[in-house]
Amino acid sequence: MHIVICIKQVPDSAQIRVHPVTNTIMRQGVPTIINPYDLFALEEALQLRDRHGGEVTVLTMGPPMAEDALRKALTYGADRAVLLTDRHFAGSDTLATSFALSRAIAKIGEAFGTPDIVFTGKQTIDGDTAQVGPGIAKRLDLLQLTYVAKIVSVDINGREITVERRSEGGTQTLMSKLPCLITMLEGTNEIRRGSLDDALRAARSQIVKWNAADAGIEDLAKCGLRGSPTVVKRVFAPPERAEKAEQIDTAEKTPRDLAEELIAGIFLRQPALESELAFDGE
């Protein structure tokens, strides 16, 4: 079976700082990582391959340096990596991104075999939209299974797949058909440590690099800024709250004293709460 997984190289957003004057992101020295949700998807893809045979192709769209993320994925055990990189993709919103990625997946299908499953992470940690996966599915006319917590079974010959997916307030068990696109939830499994063999292979591997033309994209108006219906008009820092928290003076006070003051402080500010708080203790 052939599995394609889309990953994204993202800045480690825990380490991002905003320039206080210009309100722009200060990227210098901020390390990049593979979007954490994509790693769960990658592990799932690798496990399916190990169980059913076949190949895993990782795909990313990004600047040339995104090659690092692909090489990392190869060290985890992916079989092939494709970097889709072209200036024409700069400024892509989710619609333009899903267009470019879907064209590349179609091309991967022609070159290396039609994928049975396309994986993405649930969302990225920089964009956070959870829209690219469904976008790709729609563009490729694949069935979409989002927020999948568990792949229950895959029947390659019968072309069937059963998954558990999160929905509001519960877990839905769905049976669908291959090929399909799956967006994978976090916390389902932990990414393996690649073997030494994988590491050596990754170091030697050629990464397939495609520009728009290589990926068979003729209509550049559907790419990048031009192909993005959404336009960012303004970027700004969240407004500061004017005053800091009112501090309770702690000098020489026991926890009891402090608790008393805190409770008094709460009911002073929100008198109505006192009658609403349910007493449920002994």
Added chain:
Amino acid sequence: MLSTNRESPPPAAGRAAMKKELADQFKDHRHVWVFIELERDQVHPVSFELLGEGRKLADKLGVQLAGVVLGPPGEATWFAIAEAFAYGADLAYIVEAPLLADYRNEPFTKALTDLVTNYKPEILLLGATTLGRDLAGSVATTLLTGLTADCTELDVDADGSLAATRPTFGGSLLCTIYTLNCRPQMATVRPRVMAMPPRGNNKIGRVIQHKVSMIEEEIVTKVLGFLSDGQSATANLAYADVVVAGGLGLGAVENVKLMKKLARTIGADYGCSRPLVQKGWMPADRQIGQTGKTIRPKLYIAAGISGAIQHRVGVEGADLILAINTDPNAPIFDFAHLGVVTDAIRLLPSLTELFTHRLSPHSRDKLAN
């Protein structure tokens, strides 16, 4: 750098795209629509929050506000419509079909895109729930229009465009996004980000029924089962009036109990910062923040939580934020209302005890007499 959510203003070459040049085919798009999320006979409260917001947008534009209900034939579906009116809708679109009983992407996408193509809304809002995000992504791609995820603020600007503001880079920045040249302008909003509007008693208004042009046999995906999270579930956390939460400052998994005990005593729900989930001290659906739940309680007590931006964005809507932290410089004091610089592990038991005393029926009676 490419991004699904652009991180800086677009380069000069793209400025041309920032002019509004609406193609003729979009000129007759009118009205604000809110997707009323109905799953397993329950309307998700985010739909009412969106009707509140949609009402403001519709009034600014001088257009009507519609609720869109997709569901199986039956009482629950019509109840959802009645509720949409009660929360401010002027009219409702309904697609009733047995194949809309359980959420599946295929029939829902078909039904909603058909409605949009037929009745042409200008703005379409959905909740950023698992259902809403699944549906919004495929509807927007089918219609080839813009979709802005997880908005925290919606407005209409001078030329009538929807200005959708959302956090980016984990909340360190906000950006305002427009869909200038396509219709509808689509946006999702997370539960609890917008305030719940008051429930009125509007009579049922105009209801437009539409048929879904799909039959069960055409739908490949089948629902085999559904396991509800049940009563013990955390589904209520986002809607709790009082929330107590713990962070890494609790120091050890045993101390999580102290926080839960306080929560139980005052009838609060409880949550945590992300590291507690990562350590396995708490389940993922208790996480509050950017990648967890957004809450909007009347009272939020944070014990041993630093207040990183990713946590802050999930709790900012609380009426009263109380922080307990040993570090006087912890960022949480920048947005809390009341703070105490002390050891939470020592304070929590006292807080529980004194609350017990103050709230117990016995001492209340004594106070009353």
